[in-house]
Amino acid sequence: MLSGKRIPFYILMIAAIILSLFTFTGKSAPVEAADQGGGKTVYVIPIEREVERGLEAFLSRATAEAAEAGADHIIFEIDTPGGRVDSAGQIGSLIQSLEIPTTAFIVNEALSAGSYIALFSDTIYFKPHATMGASGVINSDGTAADAKAQSAWLEQMRSAAESTGRDPLYAAAMADSSVDLPEFDAPEGKFLTLGPEDAVEVGYSEGIIKDRVELLYKMGLSEATIIETEPSFAEEVARFLTNPIVIPILLSVASLGLVVELYSPGFGVPGIMGIIALLLFFYGHIVAGLAGMEAVVLLILGIILIAAEFFVPGGIIGLLGVGAIIGSLFMSGYDLGHMSMSIGIAFLVTVVAAVILFRRIGMDKGVFRHIILKDSTTTEQGYVSSVNRLELIGLEGMSVTSLRPSGIGVFDGERIDVVSEGGFIEKEKSIKVVKVEGVRVVVKEL
Numbered sequence: 042m043l044s045g046k047r048i049p050f051y052i053l054m055i056a057a058i059i060l061s062l063f064t065f066t067g068k069s070a071p072v073e074a075a076d077q078g079g080g081k082t083v084y085v086i087p088i089e090r091e092v093e094r095g096l097e098a099f100l101s102r103a104t105a106e107a108a109e110a111g112a113d114h115i116i117f118e119i120d121t122p123g124g125r126v127d128s129a130g131q132i133g134s135l136i137q138s139l140e141i142p143t144t145a146f147i148v149n150e151a152l153s154a155g156s157y158i159a160l161f162s163d164t165i166y167f168k169p170h171a172t173m174g175a176s177g178v179i180n181s182d183g184t185a186a187d188a189k190a191q192s193a194w195l196e197q198m199r200s201a202a203e204s205t206g207r208d209p210l211y212a213a214a215m216a217d218s219s220v221d222l223p224e225f226d227a228p229e230g231k232f233l234t235l236g237p238e239d240a241v242e243v244g245y246s247e248g249i250i251k252d253r254v255e256l257l258y259k260m261g262l263s264e265a266t267i268i269e270t271e272p273s274f275a276e277e278v279a280r281f282l283t284n285p286i287v288i289p290i291l292l293s294v295a296s297l298g299l300v301v302e303l304y305s306p307g308f309g310v311p312g313i314m315g316i317i318a319l320l321l322f323f324y325g326h327i328v329a330g331l332a333g334m335e336a337v338v339l340l341i342l343g344i345i346l347i348a349a350e351f352f353v354p355g356g357i358i359g360l361l362g363v364g365a366i367i368g369s370l371f372m373s374g375y376d377l378g379h380m381s382m383s384i385g386i387a388f389l390v391t392v393v394a395a396v397i398l399f400r401r402i403g404m405d406k407g408v409f410r411h412i413i414l415k416d417s418t419t420t421e422q423g424y425v426s427s428v429n430r431l432e433l434i435g436l437e438g439m440s441v442t443s444l445r446p447s448g449i450g451v452f453d454g455e456r457i458d459v460v461s462e463g464g465f466i467e468k469e470k471s472i473k474v475v476k477v478e479g480v481r482v483v484v485k486e487l
Contacts, residue, residue, distance in 0.1 A: 082112045082113055087117075088118065088132075090280070093124050095325070099276045099280070102276070103270040104135060104141075108139070112141055112268075114265070115139065115142070116146055117143065119146065119147050119159055121150070122153065125285075129154035133158055133197075144162055144256075145164070146250070147159060147168065147173055148171060150173070152172070156198075156212075156215055160207065165247060166250045168249070173235045174215040174234035176215040177217075178190050199213050237249040276328065278328070279326075279328035282321055282322065282324065282325025291322045293387045294314060295315045301394065323369075332373035335372065339369040343362045346358050371384075433457070438450050441468070444459065444465065445465055459483070461483075463485065472486055
């Protein structure tokens with residue numbers, strides 16, 4: 042574990058990491074090909090890997106750059122197995138809103154959400170081995186989505202095809218296995234997947250192209266200036282950090298690190314790992330456009346309230362702090378269900394780790410040693426809660442007050458609180474001590 046003198050070094054290290062990440066949040070530098078003197082500009086934007094909010098953020102930035110530069114055409118080079126339906130919907134709306142002519146060049150596969158995105162382009166071209174379709178909606182566990190979600194997605198696929206003048210039947214067959222198209226190897230019970238030849242036949246593709254050079258020649262843009270846009274380092278990091286699989290891992294590491302730190306003396310590696318994991322979560326969601334400053338402010342407020350709990354008794358402030366942090370996580374998530382599951386996984390990991398650490402370490406180390414009272418007042422250490430006056434047994438004296446049954450008696454000039462053995466004893470009667478039980482002195486009348 043780290044000593045107090047080394048803590049500033051690790052704080053500086055964390056700050057340097059975060060600063061380096063945010064340094065790369067700017068625009069990525071486009072790769073410009075040699076100007077062939079055609080006078081037109083074509084932007085080539087890749088749509089690769091999984092469709093999620095990180096990809097949406099990149100496409101929003103890239104298309105905005107193309108619009109600002111006055112691009113004459115945008116080519117989306119698509120190679121994706123699909124992804125999130127909500128992200129695909131946002132990307133589709135983004136492409137549909139562009140006033141610049143667009144082309145989808147399917148270089149390998151445009152499956153599921155990828156086929157939906159491709160349908161919004163003005164023209165579609167395939168490479169000889171490319172495929173498009175298989176767009177049924179499935180849950181994160183691989184099971185089919187409920188009827189409501191499937192119905193909504195089916196209508197979205199039809200609308201996407203109709204928006205660019207394509208026959209919606211084939212888009213529907215990609216998302217609905219009940220559509221019977223045996224001539225395209227998609228009988229009832231199987232989703233439609235179009236190859237290059239079939240796509241041309243049904244009017245979903247304008248041609249089969251072997252590479253980008255041939256594509257530009259086919260579109261009459263071989264003389265244009267080609268600008269390739271690539272995701273910036275920050276966007277690549279954000280795509281990784283907002284992956285549905287990575288999110289619960291980050292939250293689990295964050296909670297686990299902070300819990301282990303509670304059982305560790307000083308501030309060390311577990312706490313640093315927890316803080317970095319939490320910062321990475323918010324960094325990725327901020328770059329992806331999912332989290333705003335209000336979520337960050339709520340996070341900071343939650344941390345302050347939890348820290349204040351160590352100085353203010355009651356527990357309410359700490360609960361408010363935990364609630365603020367959980368609220369900031371929900372505000373940053375793009376899906377309430379997935380974020381609930383991620384927080385649930387992190388909570389389960391935290392509880393298991395806390396139980397194991399408590400059984401092995403107890404409360405003798407870490408923060409708990411400062412907030413839990415462990416001192417005891419035992420007789421072995423010289424602490425006595427009361428004096429047993431056994432020497433009073435047998436003494437005779439006088440009742441100063443009436444004993445009803447308690448009162449005051451005088452023995453050898455010492456006033457002592459006494460209680461009668463039986464009933465009422467009048468004032469100024471002779472009494473005798475018959476029993477002593479701690480501070481209880483029992484007398485009887487002579």
